[in-house]
Amino acid sequence: MNRLTTSLVLSGALVLGAASAHAALPDEATLYKNPQCGCCDEYARHLEALGVEVTIIDDVELGDIKQQAGVPYGLGSCHTIEMGAYWIEGHVPLEAVAKLFEEQPDVDGIGLAGMPIGTPGMPGPQDEPYNVYAFSDQQDEPFMTLAP
Template identity: 80%
Template sequence: MNRLTASICLSGALLLGATSAYAALPTEATLYKNPQCGCCDAYARHLEELGVNTTIVDDVELGDIKQQAGVPYGLGSCHTIKIGGYWIEGHVPMEAVQRLFEEQPDVDGIGLAGMLIGTPGMPGPQDSPYQVYAFTDHEETPFMTVE
């Protein structure tokens, strides 16, 4: 095998590895948001880049969606996503979303309160660990810390 062929094979293997890193993600999601929120659109684009066909709904009462999802009071964010039988609240890093679908715990969903810089859809460097929580019936428990 010559160097060019070996290089192409290695590049292909690396590309397949990068795209299969999120292979456990469902192929469809619905993102509920405020119509004026651009960072929510950026999160949806991030999901789309990972192969998740994302429908954006921006004409519903977000409080009702969060209530239906079971998001704990005071831990909401700017958008709520329904994906693969779970709810994702806010700008949850993909490492946590991936872990949710790998482990499939008995929870309603996971969330990250606020709009933290460095998360998908929120440009800039991460300046502190993200404390992702799991929730069921409006009660939260720690899920994971993303460094």
């Protein structure tokens, strides 16, 4: 096989892999946020680019939503998303969201504490590992680490 053929085969495989990962995502999501937070709107745009229709609700008590979702105390972020049967807390990289829906673990959701630079909706380069956690009933456990 020559280089061009090999490149085309590998490119095709990557495109098919990405398409199947995105196909596993639900068609709709609800994003709960503070009305003044613009980075949350940017995260919604990333989901919309994957074909997810996002409803944004910014007139709700976020603490109540986080408690309903089961987000562990101290591991919250600026927004909480209800997506399919799961909750997504904060600026979770889309690679981790795709993994959640591909594997469908028995958890309430996944999250990434704070607002790390370089995540969807947060400008700048990734300069440290993202430690995505899974959670159920306010208890967390490691889900995956994404290296810079």
